Amino acid sequence: MKPKYHSAKTVLAPLQRLRSEGITVAQALAGTGLSLSILERPEQHVSLSQELIFLRNLRQVCGDPGIGLYVGSCYPLSLFGLYGYALMSASTMREALKLAYHFVELSFAFYEHDMRVEHGEVVMLMDADDYHRDDVPMLSEREMVATFMILRGLLGDDFVPSRVEFKHPRQVAESRYVEVFGRLPVFSSSRHAISLPMDILDVPMLQCDSDTAALCIERGERIKARLSEENSIVDEVREMLLLRPGYFPGIEVVAEKLNMSGRTLRRRLREHGIGYQKIVDDLRFALAREYLQGTNMRIEQIASLLGYSDPAHFCHAFRRWSGCAPSQFRDGLSLA
Template sequence: MPSGGFVHAYYISTLLQVLEPAGISRKQLLHGTGIAETDAQATLNLSASQLDTACTNALSLSKDSQLGLKFGSQISIASQGIFGYALMTSATIGDALNLLVRYNRVILPSIGVQLERHEDQLELWVKAAHLPQDLQRFYTEVLYAAVINSGGILLGRQTAIINLQLAYASSKNLAQYHAIFGPEVRFNAPRSAMFFDYASLNSAISTSNPIARDIFKRECDRLISRDVSGGMVSERVQQILLQTGSEFPTSAKVAQLLHMSESTLQRHLTKEGNRFQSLLDQVRYRLAGEYLKGTNLPVSEIACLLGFSDAANFRRSFRRWSGTTPSEVRQAATSTAHQAWPR
């Protein structure tokens, strides 16, 4: 079964194809990564820092500010290994986007991806403030162009996207942006985000297969659990918390697992705009949603599983996280998928 290494090997191969007109070699692309030109392409598995170095090399050598658009437009869902299979076998477009958020680190380990619900649209935005500006832009455009390129399966291109907003100045040549994303592209936005209408999120995916999806989802979980060394520190912290069950470790213990001091961990999280407690709350909220929507467990048992002393404390925290109650989320899960999306 294809793994993260398969995906990275595909990325390097595809990026070299995009760079071919500029005469950039594999040796030049991998310079400074610690990977030899002769290393087997089929088993190539880059860490976050190695992938960052390769992409930085590509930007520097090509001097092409729209390289991310060109590269992302060549990435298809079928090329993403287990992660791609999990997306293709999802029930709806909304389910697939949830998986994109959960497993984005398998394919683009240096960035975070988050969904935020608004009254009439869903926002998909990229977290990459710790990266140099040119690399932030590159990864953002790779992701959004790749999503569009896979639109035949995931998006229903004509109805899913409301608009695209980018947190940087407009390029002189907008033809590539309009060719990929259509006319609704706004620059100098507060943050880079892609917006979807709720009706399209409920659209069924033709290749949906619940049994296969569960298998591929478990494989994605295993891939992530084997790789706690790459990506943003906040993402690595969340993965550790997700793997521990109800016995959530302290920040000191997490720092030990990441082979750093607690003060260094806090410094990294602050730089990425996060705090340990907020990450723990995000994990608890995610798990609470899964328990409420996917099981018939009483709220008191869910509270215990999430490490709360009693159900009342859990209810108060859940309302603070989501603006609603556990019982309302459980009721919504039985009605429309629109109502079940987290804030």
């Protein structure tokens, strides 16, 4: 499992740090539908697609291919709220890791997480195939550093893992990775992974508190249940489609990622009064309007971003949605 959405802190924390370095709120939040006042609301959440747009904005504005390292380092364990308190209150590192995986929906994860024992080491694995290849290095580095920040919050700032592995090639200078992890990762590996010595599992947590742990677990279970109820199947499909720009797979592919058959997904969408193609069309129309209103991209570029191999097909679809051609839509905005 991975979270359906994140705490607004995942955007607010790096945004506040970057503002001091000259990045404006408008640059960072363009196209997300978010504002500083929204992010600062108590208990505010952001969808994964909103956060992904935010990260893409940072990569473009900063021109830093290592922006994932930077963002991940903005997440001390204390920022994780209830999730962090639950882990800190556990009796040992073993119990803390059990809670970390049990309540992963309350974390800041973009990826699916797993843990196994290999050759006398604990290996923390993370991976996902939902994202565009251009986003994967940034997201993987953010994910790995955020996970590492949790480990350091539990084990101390001097903790160094026995091994760090990335699937992608090195993105920035070796010194930046060493500064974050305390060691140079292995690049172009077969997996994203952080390895720990087995004896770490028996390390006692300095802030162990059984009463606090029990309260956190009880509340965490309630929040997990509420998250499952609040996020409809329509929301899940939309979010999945938004995570990979230009990629709108058939319903069978989406159903498989949601661990159900295409028939079951069609039935569940019908229960909400909508079909899969209508979701795709609505998303494409909304994105098309945003590109036409907010950018100077050519029609051909917009068509490609929306998954059309032929711009004529996009123009035909847009006319069907709006009653006018994309160029007429844009011209009308300039005259308004």
